Structures are given as structure tokens and as C-alpha cells.
Amino acid sequence: AQKITQTQPGMFVQEKEAVTLDCTYDTSDQSYGLFWYKQPSSGEMIFLIYQGSYDEQNATEGRYSLNFQKARKSANLVISASQLGDSAMYFCAMRGGNSYDKVIFGPGTSLSVIP
Amino acid sequence: DSGVTQTPKHLITATGQRVTLRCSPRSGDLSVYWYQQSLDQGLQFLIQYYNGEERAKGNILERFSAQQFPDLHSELNLSSLELGDSALYFCASSRLGAQSEKLFFGSGTQLSVL
Numbered sequence: 001a002q003k004i005t006q007t008q009p010g011m012f013v014q015e016k017e018a019v020t021l022d023c024t025y026d027t028s029d030q031s032y033g034l035f036w037y038k039q040p041s042s043g044e045m046i047f048l049i050y051q052g053s054y055d056e057q058n059a060t061e062g063r064y065s066l067n068f069q070k071a072r073k074s075a076n077l078v079i080s081a082s083q084l085g086d087s088a089m090y091f092c093a094m095r096g097g098n099s100y101d102k103v104i105f106g107p108g109t110s111l112s113v114i115p
Numbered sequence: 116d117s118g119v120t121q122t123p124k125h126l127i128t129a130t131g132q133r134v135t136l137r138c139s140p141r142s143g144d145l146s147v148y149w150y151q152q153s154l155d156q157g158l159q160f161l162i163q164y165y166n167g168e169e170r171a172k173g174n175i176l177e178r179f180s181a182q183q184f185p186d187l188h189s190e191l192n193l194s195s196l197e198l199g200d201s202a203l204y205f206c207a208s209s210r211l212g213a214q215s216e217k218l219f220f221g222s223g224t225q226l227s228v229l
Contacts, residue, residue, distance in 0.1 A: 015174065029225035034216045044117075045205065052215055091158060095214050101209075102171040103218055105158040 002027045003093050004106030014081045020067070021077040021109045023092030024092050029053075035093040035103070038086075045091075051075055053086040063084065079111075087113045119141065121221035124212030129229055133194040136224045139154050140187055142217070146170070146212035147189040152180055152223075153202040164189055165212050196228045 003026040013019035026036065038047040051059045051066045059066045067076040079086055092106040118141035128134055140147050149161040160173035164183035175181075178196075183189040193200060203225050207218035 010201065035217060039221075043203065044222055045218075047217045050215060050217060092224070101212075101214070102160050102163050102173060102212075104160055105150075105172075107157045 006106040119221035139207030144208035
């Protein structure tokens with residue numbers, strides 16, 4: 001069975017600093033996709049970044065980058081130059097390699113940015 | 116605005132009752148997903164539909180059922196409600212449900228069972 005683990009329930013980071021949110025996953029699929037979503041206190045789910053298991057380069061989207069280590073089955077999210085608006089819950093998610101597989105989410109990490 | 120519409124935004128009901136949550140996916144999206152988010156369980160996958168047919172099932176209780184209609188909107192029916200069913204229910208959609216497609220989420224329905 002597929003599983004996502006996020007070992008950091010809560011984290012603090014100073015404004016303008018970089019922060020890494022950990023995500024490890026378990027799957028027997030060779031092909032899969034990894035996602036990160038942000039959920040601010042207002043409740044909406046916001047897509048941040050995607051990494052395919054066969055992508056040779058780590059994904060980047062503006063201040064977000066994904067540190068993908070396939071052999072270690074980890075897909076850590078790096079946020080550079082943290083802003084107060086980055087304070088939110090962050091979820092790592094995975095979709096397996098079978099066509100139209102479900103998307104499962106990790107338990108999330110609560111990030112607080114300190115001025 | 117994600118383009119996914121969920122109604123109602125809030126629902127307050129009593130134990131033992133039945134409710135229906137509605138979701139309209141983004142225009143052109145064929146795949147609809149339902150999730151339950153509670154404080155102690157995180158974001159739990161319930162069920163996925165693709166073009167009217169059930170595609171994948173998660174830990175959905177037998178008291179819960181869903182369907183996707185020919186116009187692609189979806190409904191999640193929750194019956195014999197219990198206090199523990201209180202949660203935020205999200206609907207999400209994607210074009211085909213392919214591996215690289217991100218999910219677009221609605222704003223959720225907050226269900227309170229009293």
C-alpha cells in the first residue's frame with residue numbers, strides 16, 4: 001500500500017530564511033507523481049509543485065523547489081526567502097503509476113513564519 | 116478561484132440524519148475526487164469518479180455513498196450521521212486523472228454534526 005510520511009508536525013522559520021519540509025513516501029510503483037499543496041488558515045488547498053518519478057531534474061516553481069531523492073524515497077519541499085504569507089499547512093501527496101490512481105496525502109506540516 | 120464549486124459551504128445537522136454534498140468540477144474536467152479532512156485524521160481520500168464511473172475507493176464508510184452524473188457534477192451522500200463525521204469535506208477535479216495532473220480543490224463543505 002502507498003503511504004506518505006511527514007515527520008514534522010510543526011515548524012518555525014524566520015522571515016527571509018529558507019526552510020525545508022520533509023516528505024517520505026512508500027510505493028512499489030516504478031512510475032508515480034509527487035505533489036505539494038499549501039493550506040492557509042482560510043482553508044483552501046493550493047497546488048505548489050509537481051515532480052514525476054522519471055523527471056531527471058528537481059522541480060522548481062518560483063520560491064518553491066523540490067529536493068527529490070528517488071533512492072531514499074524522499075521529496076522534500078524547499079521554500080526560499082520565507083514570507084509571512086507562507087504560514088500555512090503543507091501537504092505532500094502522491095499518485096501511483098496505475099492509470100488514474102487515487103491521490104493520497106500525508107498528515108501535513110504546519111509552518112509558522114516569524115517576523 | 117479554482118473553478119470547482121462546492122455547496123453548501125456550511126452544514127449543521129443532528130446525529131442520525133442524512134445530508135448531500137454537491138460538487139461541480141472545473142469545466143472540462145472528467146475526474147472528481149472526494150476527501151474528508153478532520154483534525155485527527157488529516158486529509159483522507161474517500162472516492163474518485165471518472166466520467167460517471169467509480170474509479171478508485173478509499174476508506175469510505177458504508178454509510179457514505181457518492182455518484183457522478185452525466186453533466187459531471189458529483190454528490191456525496193452521508194447517512195446515519197455520527198458526531199465523528201464532523202469534518203471538512205473537499206471535492207477536487209482534474210481533466211483525466213492522469214499521473215501528472217494536479218487536483219483543483221473546491222473551498223469545501225464544513226459539516227457539523229450535533
